[in-house]
Amino acid sequence: MNSIIPYLIVGAIVFVLGIFTIVYKKNAVGILMGVELVLNSVNINFIAFAKFVDTGIHGQIISIFVIILAAAEAAIALAIILNIYRMKATVDVTQLNKMKH
């Protein structure tokens, strides 16, 4: 594959899927997976662009950082979700609307 277009398309599809998952899912863990999807779509893009556009490896480097971030975020998110489960015995985000207006 020597064209950038397929990568762009795949990246965009995964991104939209991720956003859709985040909006659609009620389960906090599901939302977390949506976030991972979005971040991975970004990774796909960066790596592809690094190959096609850049002469250097900036794209690869930033994608490594994105992966690290995803891991860190997942760790903290799971910790918070655990706490929620401990207190409410549910991980449904629609239940999280105590604070409003």
Place this chain on the structure above:
Amino acid sequence: MYDFLWLVPTLPFLGFLILALFGKKLGKTLSAFVGVGSIGISALITILIGIRFLSSPPEGDAFVQTLWTWIAVDRFNVNIALHLDALSLVFTFVITFVGFWIHLYSVEYMADDESFSRFFAYMNLFVGAMLLLVLGDNLLLLYLGWEGVGLCSYLLIGFWYKDSANGYAARKAFIVTRVGDAAMAIGLFLLFYSFGTLNIQEILTQAPQTWSVGNNLAVIATLLLLGGAVGKSAQLPLQVWLPDAMAGPTPTSALIHAATMVTAGVYLIARMHGIYELAPVSMFVVAIVGAATLLIAGFAGLTQVDIKRVLAYSTISQIGYMFLALGVGAWSAAIFHFMIHAFFKALLFLGAGAIILAQHHEQNMFKMGGLAKALPVTFWTFLIGSGSLAALPLVTAGFYSKDAIIWFAWSAEGGNIYLWAAAVFGAFITGFYTFRMVFVTFFGQQKIDVSHFPKWTIHVPLIVLAFFALFGGFIELPGTMGHFTLFSDFLKSALPAMEEVAHENVSLEYFSQILTAVLALVSVYLAYVLYLKKPQIVTNFTDTGFGKGLQQFFLSGLGFDWLYERLFIRPYVWIARTNKRDFIDLFYVFLPWMSRQFHYAFSYTQSGKVRRYILGIALGAVVSITIVVIL
């Protein structure tokens, strides 16, 4: 020494801060030390600066201390800077020096008041603001000080706020002066618009180049400024607030409503003299306002029974003299009278305060009497003050300052015989009501036992001020008596000097002086006859229908309150009432209603649901992208 100038206004502000923040914890003794001490040091610095100013005047006869730039955006450049020239030095001296003695006096006067430190906090704030007013080198600082003293005046009139009448008087003072302040603010905008600067000196130097004499803008601007001046200085037609302002503690009346704040209007006009000279019409209006006010206030003073109200009307009347002097172009005479007036009027108020303190807070003179023996120091100093106010010839300072104005009202460029006649007649009335007050209060039968004998904290200020009320006049003697012009020479660097033409006609000047002197003595004698010797003449007169009506008319300050009540307040209230549900009002009802609806609409979006929030973000992104794609 000049470099310490910034301390002069800073110390009172500092005193205010300390008292406002720690007042309750300090206790009365420490509060008094802070309150009096800050003004005392300020006064000391002012005197040292004054000595230096006299011995070696700064370059250009003015010292400008630029402290820092407050705001600098394009043309709008405001420096926090102090401008010290002869004019502001005189005012600074009076404010700090007289202010100091009044503060000292207050220590005893307010000793039993539970809000002791609050009183001194307000007083210090007032002195600071007043110093800012006279020392500020641009109109914004001047305006800041102007509003600051207005605020303090309001706070101090309503100092004993538990009595709702005092609150009413405070509001009245605030609202009436506000009418003038609004005009003044417009005047300041006009000046900024015309000259593109707020710096007073720059305006004064640019004005003659930009405006020719009689220029319309100059007339409008000066009249607008005059609006502010008559409001603050309680001149016609905005004089109604000052008599009611006597509701405040007596030291307040002495400092704010006699010696300093009410003369801010005089300062403003003197300070902007360069513009007034370009508007002869406005000058004439100033003179007319002054002459009319001094007469009207004099009449009102004739029948007052409250000792403080007599003094209030006399203040209005004396400031009328200053306005008259300003209006005819006798700048230094106005400032001279301001200084002397500050001494003797502060003295009189402090004396009145001592009397009121001694008489169980009774203010009606006719319930007092025979106090001369019980309160000798108060009596003698009060007598000196009264003599000065009545301009008893030769021995009192008031004679020299008032005589100058009376003479200039005729001889100066803008003067004429009618103004002179008004001034002379005013002097006669002044003498009469002043000594009516003295005779009624100090002579005859003692009716109330003396409840408080003043201590040194009251006596010392009285004696010091009496000294100045007696001898302060000798720094400026008229052409007929040695032509000694120390004061006006000193002011020459800041204010245009009087033309020598004023002294040409010596015989006329003698005539004017002798007439004034004789009238003053006659008025004293008349008061002696009518109020001590044969009081039945007065009672007989007031028993007649005409006499009673006249008395009531004068007592009410010539019915101005009555007139304004019908002319402004009632129609306004009527319009407000009938207009309760009018069309314009709908708009103002609509505004909050609409705001509320917006609030509800917006807060609906704040649903607390994460998924909605994400949609919001996504929607924002989509709309933004759409904008980019379309454009």
Place this chain on the structure above:
Amino acid sequence: MTASEILKMMPLIIVLATPLITMLIIALHRNHLTTMIVSVIGLVLAIIAIPYSKALDLTKIGELLIIDNYALFYFLLIFTATIAIIIPSYPYLEMRFKGNREEYYLLILTATLGSSVLAASTHFVSFFLGLEILSVSLYALISYLRQTNEGIEAGLKYLILAAVSSAFLVFGMALIYSQTGKMEFNALMQFFSNSSKLNLISIVGLVLMIVGFGFKLAVVPFHTWSPDVYEGAPAPVSAFIASVSKGGILALLFRFFSQYDVLNSKPLFLIFALLAVFSMFGGNFLALLQTNVKRLLAYSSIAHFGYILVAFLAGNNAQNFKGVEAATFYIVSYFITIIGAFIVVGIFSTREREAMSVSDYRGLYWRHPWLSVAFSAMLFSLAGIPLTAGFIGKYYVLASGIDNQLWTLVIILIVNSALGVYYYLRIVVEMFSQPEEAAETKHPSPSVGVMTGLILAVLTIALIWLGVYPTGVIGAIKISVMGL
């Protein structure tokens, strides 16, 4: 990396080292007070290093960072703000949290590091890194009081939304990267300025990045998280989000667009202007009848960043940085006021709950005159009353707007200032009105620690100082903005 580069980076390095050292100290000797003191010492050392760093000539550190006067100015601001937040956190945590309190300081310090990296970043990589160091620390900070419902709810909300916004941001970066092959701000902006017809994909990328910026700055319509998070987070953390976190992003926003003429770029100008207008109206209308003080501050913060965007738009000419100066001054005054306000909220919190309701402040003046005066000063400054820093800030913002003839925005700003006065004064009125009889027992008198009181006093004095004597700070800002 040369020795002088290391010296130049010293403030950052110290802030990086402080949490590491603190971590070791916690491992050896777990003590709340020690941890707090060590953190403060670290930050103070970092501040001390700033002038030494300033004295060195070189600015660029590799490709990623630039430590110029601008960055150093923001370092100073961020570090000082963090100290002002950390110290009152100590009594707050002592009262409200049972459990390990020490890690809180680690998280605050790493968040501070992230924010300061943002202020110094010139590259997508450092931008992203700084942003995520900041965000990830904030996730944990917001839900630090893990036994409270609100804390974890706010934490999860922030986490999800921030993750989404970061995703938008990096996706935007990727799109820009796809067209330019570059990640350095200067090179990017040259690309944008030179291409006569704007490249669609790259400008969409830019817009997606603006979404990321907008989220962190909480401007409408990306603001929805902020009231919930402000309410749920511990008061000091809310202060941190409102000040340090937003300050870092704002510094980056200014730097990012400093070489690009937003004023003359139609689509971008329109987007920023709309964000500003919506934020001003949205924030103020939302705050109008709000009875929860923390939410009210959140909404008002939205409006304030709308004002700042007006200045940003005005000052974005490459030759003319007046607007950025104004915005920077505004940010300084805003830091002071918002931190002070949240400190007061923290002081009045009890073991059970935070003092969030406006009615908690009823008659405060009669119980705690000092606190209420300080709080009033903060609110006056937020409302832009003269003789406070807020007035000067707003005045400069207005002047910069007028300078660039942004009349519509200026008028909207003035209208909104009037709206703002209403709800700020509402709290002030509440504080000065007479309390009910029963109130005495309802509000146990909080004890204000010496240090907290001192911080609050310093903030209040700074507020008035800046309102009366702004020249000094404005001079410093002028110098720092010059090299941008």
